[in-house]
Amino acid sequence: MYKAVVSDLDGTLLNGSHAIDEFTKEIVSEVINRGIKFYIATGRSYSGAKDIMDKLGLKIPLITSNGARILDEEGNEIYVNNLEKKYSDSILDIDYKKKGKSIVLNVYSGNDWYVTEDRREFYMKINPKRTFFPSFLYFSASLPIVVVLPTPFTPREK
DSSP states (O other): OOSEEEEOIIIIISOTTSSOOHHHHHHHHHHHHTTOEEEEEOSSOHHHHHHHHHHHTOOOOEEEGGGTEEEOTTSOEEEEOOOOHHHHHHHHHSOGGGTOTTOOOEEEETTEEEESSOOHHHHHHHOTTOOOOOEEEEOOSSSSOOEEEOOOOOOOOO
């Protein structure tokens, strides 16, 4: 018998609309009822993983940011492996738009998620029930991050 199940979110636990469906909730409950531990491991930030954890009605440790952060049931960091500043500076210095105009950088810093272009419309198409969005970053040639603007979110009516 298995002792634990560790599941990714996007393309695995979530349906095509990036949401939890009732069938998935039932299966996760059955796994737990059989005494098997259940965990989420994702490339998402803590906020995105916690949203799914809450929708599943669970209180579990979360493995986030592609394994760079592990948080306990209460959201306290128990492991962190951040990218060194010299490497993040090198990445932010790349003129990525020369490689493709549609490239958008996604950056995690602690529990925060940032992107280099305002893509709210894109994220709403993927999941109209989305409750969180990344913040939008402005870059400068002299300083990698000059201004951070929060992305206000107002839920849409159906």
